[in-house]
Structure formats: structure tokens, C-alpha cells
Amino acid sequence: QVQLQESGPGLVKPSQTLSLTCTVSGGSISSGSYYWSWIRQPAGKGLEWIGRIYTSGSTNYNPSLKSRVTISVDTSKNQFSLKLSSVTAADTAVYYCARDPGGGSFQDWGQGTLVTVSS
Amino acid sequence: SYVLTQPPSVSVAPGKTARITCGGNNIGSKSVHWYQQKPGQAPVLVIYYDSDRPSGIPERFSGSNSGNTATLTISRVEAGDEADYYCQVWDSSSEVVFGGGTKLTVL
Numbered sequence: 001q002v003q004l005q006e007s008g009p010g011l012v013k014p015s016q017t018l019s020l021t022c023t024v025s026g027g028s029i030s031s032g033s034y035y036w037s038w039i040r041q042p043a044g045k046g047l048e049w050i051g052r053i054y055t056s057g058s059t060n061y062n063p064s065l066k067s068r069v070t071i072s073v074d075t076s077k078n079q080f081s082l083k084l085s086s087v088t089a090a091d092t093a094v095y096y097c098a099r100d101p102g103g104g105s106f107q108d109w110g111q112g113t114l115v116t117v118s119s
Numbered sequence: 120s121y122v123l124t125q126p127p128s129v130s131v132a133p134g135k136t137a138r139i140t141c142g143g144n145n146i147g148s149k150s151v152h153w154y155q156q157k158p159g160q161a162p163v164l165v166i167y168y169d170s171d172r173p174s175g176i177p178e179r180f181s182g183s184n185s186g187n188t189a190t191l192t193i194s195r196v197e198a199g200d201e202a203d204y205y206c207q208v209w210d211s212s213s214e215v216v217f218g219g220g221t222k223l224t225v226l
Binding site for chain 2: 037046047048049051052060061062096103104105106107109110111112
């Protein structure tokens with residue numbers, strides 16, 4: 001059973017870059033045909049997909065965030081990462097990492113980590 | 120961009136059947152996935168590919184998808200089913216799209 005765990009700063013200043021890492025355990029991030037995604041949820045609001053990276057390293061991003069997002073993978077550490085630049089208060093949210101086995105559904109999720117953007 | 124529309128709330132008495140809809144333009148041509156999210160927890164996949172259930176999800180949860188509406192049906196509703204429910208699709212232009220979510224209240 002694969003497990004995902006988000007980590008990173010819980011507080012980021014406006015205009016800076018938000019950086020989070022998702023550590024995968026119970027399986028290799030580079031095995032199989034999986035997509036690894038980041039999803040966020042502002043308090044009291046719905047889910048918003050940020051983007052994903054495939055096992056091969058190819059990426060897809062939400063068009064509304066594309067200019068600010070970079071997702072990368074480090075297979076040696078069994079991790080994938082999110083960088084979101086030029087953050088504002090609107091980027092305050094719980095950030096989840098999730099695994100998609102290829103059919104477009106998210107079958108495994110991390111527990112989520114709260115990131116607050118504030119000075 | 121592709122839009123999925125869900126009712127903000129649905130209420131149902133215990134033991135009855137709850138139906139949560141997800142509307143989208145020709146959604147019947149897409150694969151719809153459904154998630155259950157309880158307060159303070161990560162979402163859990165309850166239905167994928169319109170009507171398939173992951174292992175561990177009760178048979179009381181079922182799904183259908185046709186035309187412009189997909190539906191999540193929960194039979195014999197229990198107090199523990201009270202949660203937010205989200206539909207989700209993959210759209211070629213918008214990538215991954217989530218519905219706005221429906222709060223299921225068990226009366």
C-alpha cells in the first residue's frame with residue numbers, strides 16, 4: 001500500500017515561492033505508469049488541481065496556474081515537488097499530493113499540509 | 120474551460136437513498152470520478168470510471184453517467200456517510216476539473 005506524505009514550510013511570505021515535497025513510501029515513484037499530482041483546497045472551499053508529473057518526467061499544469069507552477073521529481077529520494085512562485089494570500093490552502101494510476105482518478109492521497117501566505 | 124456543477128447541499132434521512140448530481144456539457148462522454156471528504160481529512164475515492172468501486176468501498180455507493188449529468192447514489196444512508204462529495208473529470212482543455220462539492224447531511 002503506497003503512502004504519500006507532504007512536507008514543507010507552513011508559512012510563506014507574499015511574493016515569495018512556495019515549495020513543498022511529497023515523499024512516497026511503500027513503492028517506487030518510478031515504477032509503473034503513474035501520474036503524481038498536487039491538489040489544493042482553501043479553507044471551506046473546494047478542490048483545485050494544480051498539476052501533475054508522469055513517471056517519465058513530463059508535466060501538465062492547470063492553465064490558471066501554469067505561469068507560476070513547477071513540478072519536478074527526484075527518483076533517488078522517491079519524492080516529487082511543487083514550486084509555486086509569486087504567492088499571494090489567495091494561495092493559502094491545504095496542499096495535497098496524490099497518485100493517479102493513469103485513468104484520471106486519484107486513488108491515493110497524502111494527509112495534506114496547510115500553507116499560509118502572510119507577512 | 121470545462122465546468123462541473125453540483126448542488127451545494129443534499130439532505131437525506133438515515134436508511135433512505137441519497138442522489139448527488141454532477142452536471143457538465145456532454146459529461147456522459149467523459150469518465151467521472153467521485154470523492155468523499157470528511158472534515159479535517161483528505162478526500163477518499165469512492166467511485167471511478169463512472170460506476171466502479173475501489174476495494175473497501177461499500178456496495179451502497181454506486182454511480183451512473185449519461186448525457187449532461189452524472190449521479191452518485193448512496194443507498195441505505197448511514198450517519199457515517201455525512202461528508203462533502205466531489206465529482207471530477209479529465210478534460211482535454213482544462214486538464215483535471217473538480218465540481219464545487221456537495222455537502223451531504225444525514226438528518
